[in-house]
Amino acid sequence: MNKHRKVSASLHRAACRCQRSAKQKTVRVIVRFAGPASKRHASSLKRKLDKGNHHFKEKAHLKLIGSWAAHVSPACLKAICSHRHVAKIVLDRKNRINLNVATPAVGAAAVRSRGTTGRGITVAVLDSGVAPHPDLTKPTNRIVAFKDFVNNRTKPYDDNGHGTHVAGDVAGNGYSSKGKYRGTAPGARIVGVKVLDQQGGGYDSTIIKGIEWCVNNRKRLGIRILNLSLGKKALENCSNDPLCQAVSKAVRAGLVVTVSAGNEGPAKGSIDSPGISPLAITVGATNDRNTVRESDDQIAAFSSRGPAKGGGVKPDLVAPGTNIISLRADGSELDRTLPGNRVGKRYFRLSGTSFSSPITAGSAALLLQKNSRLTPAQIKRLLQRNAYSLKQSVRAQGAGELNMRFAASTTRSRKQSFKSKVK
Secondary structure (H helix, E strand, O other): OOOOOOEOHHHHHHHHHHHHOOOOOOEEEEEEEOOOOHHHHHHHHHHHHHHOOOOEEEEEEEHHHOEEEEEEOOOHHHHHHHOOOEEEEEEOOEEEEOOOOOOOOOOOOOOOOOOOOOOOOEEEEEEOEOOOOHHHHOOOOOEEEEEEOOOOOOOOOEOOOHHHHHHHHHHOOOHHHOOOOOOOOOOOEEEEEEOOOOOOEEEHHHHHHHHHHHHHOHHHHOEEEEEEOEEEEOOOOHHHOHHHHHHHHHHHOOOEEEEEOOOOOOOOOOOEEOOOOOOOEEEEEEEOOOOOOOOOOEEOOOOOOOOOOOOOOOOOEEEEOOOEEEEOOOOOHHHHHOHHHEEOOOEEEEOOHHHHHHHHHHHHHHHHHHOOOOOHHHHHHHHHHOOEOOOOOHHHHOOOEOOOHHHHOOOOOHHHOOOOOOO
8 A cells, every 4th residue: 555644654564464464454543633623523534434435443532632543444544644634643552561571670778758758649550550459558548549441440450460560669658568668659649540451551542541531630639640651662753653642741731740761771762652752751770789879770771772762862860670679469460470579478579661660750749749839840850950870871861860859858968868769
């Protein structure tokens, strides 16, 4: 098939494969419309496709980014391109958790926050779900809401295990370990948003619906921060990447968005989408060597390096992501397939930029507890300005390693700071 200028290169390749396939009849697409009336344009497009007897199946209206998601036959693409309000058609690509299972984990120091715990701040974890672990539910339940875009269940659960670990990195209070294994903001509240399946995968359109739900419910639930420990290889610039656009929209709505950089290091230019968003706080990983000293920390070999697709400076900073011990989701996919990673009965050790990002999200919660008027841009500047330089290139470390002394006192010296880690 001939490539139209409105069709992304990755979608063109997928459509060509679909045409040659005896089994695959459709491709997943996201259609972006020009102008604000995307729902009306989507209805007009559906009428056009129906009239032409084209094979398609609508999946979602993505109001946040003025787009429409569907399964369409390759023959549909020409008709979609001819619609005057269609600006771009891209592949609805699958994302995955940013988990690095090759690195053995031995544990890291617990965070102590000198009285600042993130109390009153709500963090939405868009992931594989959140299990009702005692470190999140006792002595009081801090999982304040749960939304499932995969299986439409109403009660909190996590069939993969990744999201529960991430939630613990943010807000685990160490209830099951007498305070030994705590997250950076052990007083923060959690909203679980399940956008990834049991295998840890999820399509752009599903994740965008999750982001949109958080934006729409941010005032009702008090959501201030979103964490996305997921991604995919960046094939488009941010302006043509629907998930990246959704992240940017969330930041413009007043939400801090922390995103994992990816685990494709040390290759140059390997930052994942949506971490390429210039408005997101994109976090790479360090190996802290199981000490509290910054001086012996190194950039983790797996941590993705900049620049971002399109040339932007990324990552924004780095944080511990090697050998992180956090919450175990009993019986989940990761729990069953990685039994050697269990730490006692309640905890689990994992590595990846997936865990650097929520540690940073918890840090943002501490800052917001101290000053609730801080904007996403101000939070990002504070984290970068106070980062500890590991004397690596900006493409590896960004501004440096997360350093949270200012959460307790902005006047303390860097040597007096504590490090944002989870043991």
